[in-house]
Structure formats: C-alpha cells, structure tokens
Amino acid sequence: MxxxxxxxxxxxxxxxxxxxxxxxxxxxxxxxxxxxxxxxxxxxxxxGLHDHHIHLAALAARRASLDCAKIRDEGELARLLRAPGTGWLRATGFDEGATGGFLPDAEMLDRIVPDRPLRVQHRTGRMWLLNSRALSELLVAGPPPPGMERAGDRFTGRLFDEDAWLRKALGSTPPDLGAVSVELARHGVTGMTDMSPRNDPAFARHIAEQRAGRRLLQPTVLAGALTLALAREDGWRIGPLKLHLHEAALPDFDEACGTVRAGHEQGRAVAIHCVTEVELVFALAVLETASAVPGDRIEHVSVAPSELVARMRALGLQACVQPHFIAEHGDRYLRDVEPRHHRDLYRLATLRDAGLVLAGGSDAPYGSANPWQAMAAAHARTTAAGLPIGPDEALSPEEAVALYLGDGLDLSRERRVAVxxxxxxxxxxxxxxxxxxxxxxxxxxxxxxxxxxxxxxxxxxxxxxxxxxxxxx
Missing domain, CATH: 2.30.40.10 (Urease, subunit C, domain 1)
Incomplete structure (x- = not known):
C-alpha cells in the first residue's frame, strides 16, 4: 500500500x-x-495513537448500559431508569450531585424500579447501587461480601469495591470488544494498554481470542495482577504490575513493598494508581523502600504538590496523565477540592519540566475515549464552564499529541513514521x-x-x- x-x-x-x-x-x-x-x-x-490507560471490558459494558452522566435531578434519574424490558437493568456514570449529594439506597431505587433487578454504577467505578430485586438475586449466589453495606439488620444496596464478587455472583463473562475496537480505530488509536488491576490469565485468554477472531483490531498491552505472568496465549503483551491504591483502605505498607518487589522480579515495571495526595505519598514511600526501576510509573497523578513531584523525579518515575479530566470534571474540582490544591490538579508542564516522561491515557470508560479531546484539554486547561485550572500547566499542541505517541512498553520512546x-x-x-x-x-x-x-x-x-x-x- x-x-x-x-x-x-x-x-x-x-x-x-x-x-x-x-x-x-x-x-x-x-x-x-x-x-x-x-x-x-x-x-x-x-x-498510530496509543491509549496508555484504558479499561476495555468496562468500556464495552458501559456501551450496553444506560448512561447517568448527564442526569441533573431525581426526576431525570427516574425517567431514565424506567426503561421498558425485563431482566437485569444496568446503568453507569451516576453522580450523587443529581440527588442532592445523597447516594440512593435500595429503598429509593425500589420506588423507581420495583419489578426488575437494577444495578447503578457510581461515576468512580468503585460503587454499585442495588435495588431489592438485585440484592435478592445476588445473595442467592452466596454470602454477602465485606463491601456490602449494612444499616442495622438490613443491606442498604450499596456495594463498595466488590466487582470480583459481583462478577462471580452474576456468572459474568468478559464482553465482546468489537464495537469498542472500531470506536477507538475511528479516533486513530492503533494500540492500548489495559490498566485494570484484576487482569489475570483468564482475561488474557479473552484478549487473545478477540484478537484471533479480529474482534479486537489493535495490539494490546495488559497491565494487571502478578498472575498475568502465568498466561501463555499469544495476541497480547504483558505490561506493568498494577497497584490500585485507595486512600480509605491503604494496603499494609510491608505487603505493598513486597508486591512491588515481586513485580520487579518478574521483569515488570509497576504502575500505581494515585488520585489523592495521600495515595501519592504512600506510593512514593513504597517505591523508595522497594527501590524503583526504570519504567515504574504513577497513574493519574491527580494531586501533585511540588515537593512530591521532586520525589518522583528523584526516583526516575514516569507519569500517565488524563488531561481531559480538567475539561470533564474541572468545575466539580473547583467546587469540591481544597483551594490550596487547585494548582496541583493534573499537572502537566510541571511534570515535564521536572524531566518526567509523560504519556496520555483515557481511563475510559471513566473518561472520554477520544484522545483528540484529551489533547485539546492538555493545551487549553479550562473547565466545561470555561474556567482556567493551572493555565501554566498547559502543553503545546505538539507536546499534547506526543502524549499518545509513546511505545506501549517504553513510554520514553516516541514512535516515528520511519522505515x-x-x-x-x-x-x-x-x-x-x-x-x-x-x-x-x-x-x-x-x-x-x-x-x-x-x-x-x-x-x-x-x-x-x-x-x-x-x-x-
């Protein structure tokens, strides 16, 4: 050609x-x-563009779900969820701002959808909200997990950080990725790194099958669990060990250091999810103790005070950033994040000037899968309402494009159109x-x-x- x-x-x-x-x-x-x-x-x-942080299965599942992202009040939520049909109803992207800051419980959801099982995913991807029919069907599968909230002797319907339990209870299988792959191809994406922390040999097998059947058009790097190293199928490449931190439930420090060392012993870099200052402090302490290796990276770097950026530089870390979050969520950040941290939100130029290797990832479905919107946001640094957040952190258009040109296994190497x-x-x-x-x-x-x-x-x-x-x- x-x-x-x-x-x-x-x-x-x-x-x-x-x-x-x-x-x-x-x-x-x-x-x-x-x-x-x-x-x-x-x-x-x-x-071709490479999305360095995406969740393919979740993105495919969201395409088959009702979208709550633009819901503004309880009336709109009720109209959306009263969709015709039978069987399980799945919705995603819910923000409690639509219900006055209140997270719906099973009783509230029963008033909207009383006659079929309903599960609604919070916009963060970490919580499911279930109605009573959903609770009844799920609890038949086995005892409730620790993340199922109780109020006295009843379950509220709020399920926190229990996706693995939910998948098992539902008997879920990984979704077909064909439509997602075509969508990404329309944006010029020719490669992805799936950053789901639970990626294991079973999901690697699914990726291999999707590639072999030409459902998944793009070569894919899988980050994830230590067990990924046991997978043997062709059709994918193994990426970093993913360590997903949650400020409210940080892992034992020594165990986290041991996990990082185990990843390094497999010849894998480590990618650590950090969306708060506390998570970044914890991650840097782990890497300082376990000894960082080339390719170790921080995902999101959502809040990065200058002194922590300096520690990242000293460790030789890389950063996978989501500049579009300023455009998509910036108005909420300005409202909810402490003003002293506004200048620390989703830094770009500061990380670049510190000598850190930067790469761009969508975090889809929790952010837009369109890399061109992310590039534009990296240059504009404005919210949906047009308010600036850290305008000095803006990248040039050339630098914004380059976020998506790094090699999937070596972010420091920009790919070229060359013989x-x-x-x-x-x-x-x-x-x-x-x-x-x-x-x-x-x-x-x-x-x-x-x-x-x-x-x-x-x-x-x-x-x-x-x-x-x-x-x-």
Missing part, C-alpha cells in the same frame, strides 16, 4: 509505502503495478497547521494497523480515496 502526498509527522511532505506490516519506504515514491493507493491530500500522517517501524498509522483530514489550531475538531481519515486499513472515512469529499493505482503509461 502507498500513502501519497502526506505531511509526515516530524518529517515533512512525503509518500509512505507499507509492506509486510511495516513501513518499507518514505520519500518521493511511484506506485507499483496494482498497488493500493491512499491519497492523503496533504493530511498529517502520524504514528522499519510498524505500519500502525493515523492519517488526518487536515495539515498540522490546521489541526494544531483546534485539536478537538480533528477528524481521522484513515487508521492503519499492521499495514491494514481498519478505519476509513469515506463520507465526504475530497476525503481519502482508496483506489487501485495503474502502471505508468
């Missing part, structure tokens, strides 16, 4: 030939007899001069994985034209 007339990232105008899943040539090229040709028409050609590189590419509908003005408005004309077109926009002219080239006369 030949891509003609592209503006190649960090190179300039050129043609690019793909063969055998790699980039075979870059320069001024003539189509070969019978060679498929994409006319880039001056559009920017990038290495011998994997033919994983993202072609835009416009030049960089046009794209850099408004990254959120970018449209991906074509996405290529291992030399195969997995997304092509054909609904507008001039667009991208895929045709058979003829031999020169």
């Amino acid at each position: 030949l891509i003609r007339g592209a503006e190649v990232w960090r190179h300039g105008r050129a043609d690019v030939r793909l063969a055998g899943g790699t980039i075979a040539a870059v320069g001024t090229l003539t189509p070969l007899p019978g060679e498929p040709v994409i006319d880039a028409q001056g559009g920017l050609l990038l290495p 011998g590189a994997a033919a994983d590419l993202c072609l835009l509908d416009r030049s960089w001069a046009e794209a850099s003005v408004d990254l959120a408005a970018v449209t991906v004309s074509a996405t290529v994985v291992a030399g195969h077109v997995v997304h092509q926009r054909i609904d507008e002219a001039p667009g991208v034209r895929l045709a058979r080239a003829h031999s020169p006369a």
Whole structure:
C-alpha cells in the first residue's frame, strides 16, 4: 500500500509505502503495478495513537448500559431508569450531585424500579447501587461480601469495591470488544494498554481470542495482577504490575513493598494508581523502600504538590496523565477540592519540566475515549464552564499529541513514521497547521494497523480515496 502526498509527522511532505506490516519506504515514491493507493491530500500522517490507560471490558459494558452522566435531578434519574424490558437493568456514570449529594439506597431505587433487578454504577467505578430485586438475586449466589453495606439488620444496596464478587455472583463473562475496537480505530488509536488491576490469565485468554477472531483490531498491552505472568496465549503483551491504591483502605505498607518487589522480579515495571495526595505519598514511600526501576510509573497523578513531584523525579518515575479530566470534571474540582490544591490538579508542564516522561491515557470508560479531546484539554486547561485550572500547566499542541505517541512498553520512546517501524498509522483530514489550531475538531481519515486499513472515512469529499493505482503509461 502507498500513502501519497502526506505531511509526515516530524518529517515533512512525503509518500509512505507499507509492506509486510511495516513501513518499507518514505520519500518521493511511484506506485507499483496494482498497488493500493491512499491519497492523503496533504493530511498529517502520524504514528498510530496509543491509549496508555484504558479499561476495555468496562468500556464495552458501559456501551450496553444506560448512561447517568448527564442526569441533573431525581426526576431525570427516574425517567431514565424506567426503561421498558425485563431482566437485569444496568446503568453507569451516576453522580450523587443529581440527588442532592445523597447516594440512593435500595429503598429509593425500589420506588423507581420495583419489578426488575437494577444495578447503578457510581461515576468512580468503585460503587454499585442495588435495588431489592438485585440484592435478592445476588445473595442467592452466596454470602454477602465485606463491601456490602449494612444499616442495622438490613443491606442498604450499596456495594463498595466488590466487582470480583459481583462478577462471580452474576456468572459474568468478559464482553465482546468489537464495537469498542472500531470506536477507538475511528479516533486513530492503533494500540492500548489495559490498566485494570484484576487482569489475570483468564482475561488474557479473552484478549487473545478477540484478537484471533479480529474482534479486537489493535495490539494490546495488559497491565494487571502478578498472575498475568502465568498466561501463555499469544495476541497480547504483558505490561506493568498494577497497584490500585485507595486512600480509605491503604494496603499494609510491608505487603505493598513486597508486591512491588515481586513485580520487579518478574521483569515488570509497576504502575500505581494515585488520585489523592495521600495515595501519592504512600506510593512514593513504597517505591523508595522497594527501590524503583526504570519504567515504574504513577497513574493519574491527580494531586501533585511540588515537593512530591521532586520525589518522583528523584526516583526516575514516569507519569500517565488524563488531561481531559480538567475539561470533564474541572468545575466539580473547583467546587469540591481544597483551594490550596487547585494548582496541583493534573499537572502537566510541571511534570515535564521536572524531566518526567509523560504519556496520555483515557481511563475510559471513566473518561472520554477520544484522545483528540484529551489533547485539546492538555493545551487549553479550562473547565466545561470555561474556567482556567493551572493555565501554566498547559502543553503545546505538539507536546499534547506526543502524549499518545509513546511505545506501549517504553513510554520514553516516541514512535516515528520511519522505515522499519510498524505500519500502525493515523492519517488526518487536515495539515498540522490546521489541526494544531483546534485539536478537538480533528477528524481521522484513515487508521492503519499492521499495514491494514481498519478505519476509513469515506463520507465526504475530497476525503481519502482508496483506489487501485495503474502502471505508468
């Protein structure tokens, strides 16, 4: 395949030939007899984007759920949940702001949905809210877990940090990832790192099957549990050990140090979830005690005072950031987060200036899966209401794009459109001069994985034209 007339990232105008899943040539090229040709028409050609922090199964499940994210009051919640049908009803993205700060209990949910089992996921992904029918069906499967809240002698219907128990009680199997994969391809994503802490050999097997069946189009790195090292299927690559911290229930310090050392002994870096100052302090103390290795990283870095950034630098850590959270949740942060921490929220430039390697991840479904929105947010640093948060933390458009160009297993290595590189590419509908003005408005004309077109926009002219080239006369 030949891509003609592209503006190649960090190179300039050129043609690019793909063969055998790699980039075979870059320069001024003539189509070969019978060679498929994409006319880039001056559009920017990038290495395919890599989402460095995503939750594929949760994203697929959310697509099949009712979306509470835009619910503003109890009336709207009731209208959404009174959907026709039978059997289990699943909703996601609930924020207690819609109910005046109150987390619904089973009694309240029964008034809305009395005749079918209902489970509603909190926007954080850490809590499920169940009605009485759901409680009854789940408790048949076995005794209640520690995270099932009680009020006296009754269960409230609030289930906290018990996804593993819930999946077992429901007899759940991993969802099909086909629709999610297609959605990501439309955004130019050619690779992902699934950061779910419970990823294990069973989920690795599911990923391998989805790849083999071409349901999952993109090569995938799996972070997760220590047991991932026992998986043997092809079709995925093993990533960091994931340590998911919760400020309200931090693990035993010595046990956390032992877990980190065990991950290092497997030859794996460690990725530690940190969304509060306390979690970051704990994570840094663990890494200082267990001895950090190259590739160890902090996920989110949601609140990072300068003195903690300095400790991250001393340890040589990397950071996987979610700049779009400022745009998506910034107004709530300004309301709920202590003012002294506003300047510490989702830092970017400070981390860059400290010499930390940065990579971007969506955290989807808990954030938008569209990396172009995240890039725009990294540059704008404004909330949905247009209020600035840490404007000095903004990245340039070039730096924002580069967040998604790091190698999935080596964030410090930016992938290039160069001979011998994997033919994983993202072609835009416009030049960089046009794209850099408004990254959120970018449209991906074509996405290529291992030399195969997995997304092509054909609904507008001039667009991208895929045709058979003829031999020169």
